[in-house]
Amino acid sequence: MTAWRARLPVPREAFVPPVIWDDDPESDGFAPVSRESEPARWRALVDADEPVVTQVEDGRDHDIARAPTSSCSRPSLVADMLDALEVRPGQRILEIGSGTGWNAALLRDRVGSAGHVTTVEIDADVAEQARRALATTGHEAVVVTADGSGGHPAGAPYDRVIATASVRAVPQAWIDQTRSGGLILTPWGTDYGEDALTRLEVRPDGSASGRCGTRLAFMRMRGQRRHHLDPTDAELAAADRTITSRRGPELFDMVEFSRAAFTIGLRVPHCYLTVDDRDDEHRDVELHDLRSRSWAKVAMVRGEHPWTVHQLGPRHLWDEADAAYSWWLSNGEPAADRYGLTVAPDGSHAVRLDEPDGEHRWTLDT
Ligand SMILES: C[S@@+](CC[C@H](N)C(=O)[O-])C[C@H]1O[C@@H](n2cnc3c(N)ncnc32)[C@H](O)[C@@H]1O
Structure with a gap:
């Protein structure tokens, strides 16, 4: 048994849909893999310590499936994120990006019967599938179909907010809906490159501050996606x-x-x-x-x-x-983990290199 399997008590198989998507060298995109017609390949993908793509192109009709738009994240990363979130029994948790519902089930397992898990998913079909998987496997969690950038005010305040889609700007709603001293864990980064796992603590003045860490390549939240130009x-x-x-x-x-x-x-x-x-x-x-x-x-x-x-x-x-x-x-070739981020109550994002009161601090135009 690998280390991540020991740390994740809920198997992901029951949450992964019967049709998933794998790299397709022919089209340079993704091609479907069906559990019914290719059981061994489907199982190998689900058993691997890799993300499993569960939706492409926002579920719309497409010629070539290029963009993965929902997935079940890499298990070892899921375990690391749950550890970084410091989930305790009895806590109220908000997850942004329900996907398959697997992470919500793991959160549920950690908070126990005294805790509460709400998970928000923007895609109605994906949300419905997560709802069904959670119900079938007996994990009680509220699945809300909505744009997660607004959080879910009805369930606030939360002890923890975890995003499983990445952001360039941390939504103010997440901070407003987290209790003072609570934690927000999100893949965060600019449009230039990948994201860093960023953990912010919410302060009594309504700001949130913390450090950037491990590299991650999560899909961007809808609403904050990157766009490119194609000059004539x-x-x-x-x-x-x-x-x-x-x-x-x-x-x-x-x-x-x-x-x-x-x-x-x-x-x-x-x-x-x-x-x-x-x-x-x-x-x-x-x-x-x-x-x-x-x-x-x-x-x-x-x-x-x-x-x-x-x-x-x-x-x-x-x-x-x-x-x-x-x-x-x-400036010493700094990696992501030398930076810290503070989001002020007015929504401005300030980064700092090394120490909070060090020489290098500036506000980002997010
Ligand atoms: C990497 S997947 C989440 C994996 C999931 N936590 C799991 O356990 O399977 C990211 C999900 O975020 C969803 N998403 C993207 N933008 C969103 C938004 N603005 N609000 C809520 N969900 C969003 C996507 O539809 C996708 O299902």
């Missing part, structure tokens, strides 16, 4: 062209979460990074800001250097990312 050929022809001063390893640092990407995202507002490895020789790095309609691209070709930078719009996103990279280098 005419726009491209008019783009500013410069030459990269950075060499290959530095460009890789700039897009790696474990290297500079988390910091660059904190210093370059509203910048969505996309990386497309077209083949072993070609990597396209693009930066997008929909608000100002600014866009930048570096097309890297293995073995060649320097590369051309194309930049469009009022912001020169590549230059901003480049300056943020220099800041990262000159």
Whole structure:
């Protein structure tokens, strides 16, 4: 028995639907795997310490299933998140993102009969399936079909709020609905790169503050999804062209979460990074800001250097990312776990490097 199995007393099999989705190299997207027609493959996916994709493209008709929109998260991560949440018997818990209902069942198991679990799911079909799975397995939890950015005021105050979809801006409702001294655990990060598991404690003044930690790649909450620009050929022809001063390893640092990407995202507002490895020789790095309609691209070709930078719009996103990279280098190359976040009662998000009263603190434009 692996460590995570010992830490998760409710098996996930009963919560995973009969049709799930797996990588499909042919379409470069996802293809369905049915328990009925491919039982061994279905079981191997459910038994693995990996996320299981349970919905694609928000459940709508599609040609190619590219976007996973609901999943049952990786078991070892689920166990780590439950530990970080410090759930105790008798507590009132709010979960955002019911998905399969498995995490709600695990929460229920931890809070015991004196506790209470409410879970909010935006997708009506997904919510209904979670409701059924919880009822069938005998786990009492209230499943609410709603946009979780509003929390669930009827059940407040909560001792703990846990989000299983990621956010760029922590919704004020979550803080307002958590008692003073309570905890909010959420995957949090900018649009530049992945998220960090962030744990905030709610203070008597209505703010919430804490630290960023482990890297996570959760799906974004609907309402906070990232969007990209797709410039026309005419726009491209008019783009500013410069030459990269950075060499290959530095460009890789700039897009790696474990290297500079988390910091660059904190210093370059509203910048969505996309990386497309077209083949072993070609990597396209693009930066997008929909608000100002600014866009930048570096097309890297293995073995060649320097590369051309194309930049469009009022912001020169590549230059901003480049300056943020220099800041990262000159401040000890901080990883995500050196940052802290405070969300004030007015909703502003302030980050700090290392100590709360240290030299480097700034407010984010979320
Ligand atoms: C990673 S899955 C959750 C996994 C789930 N906790 C489980 O145990 O299976 C994320 C879920 O968040 C839901 N979601 C996305 N945006 C949401 C929102 N604004 N409010 C509530 N749920 C949302 C998605 O539909 C999806 O089902």
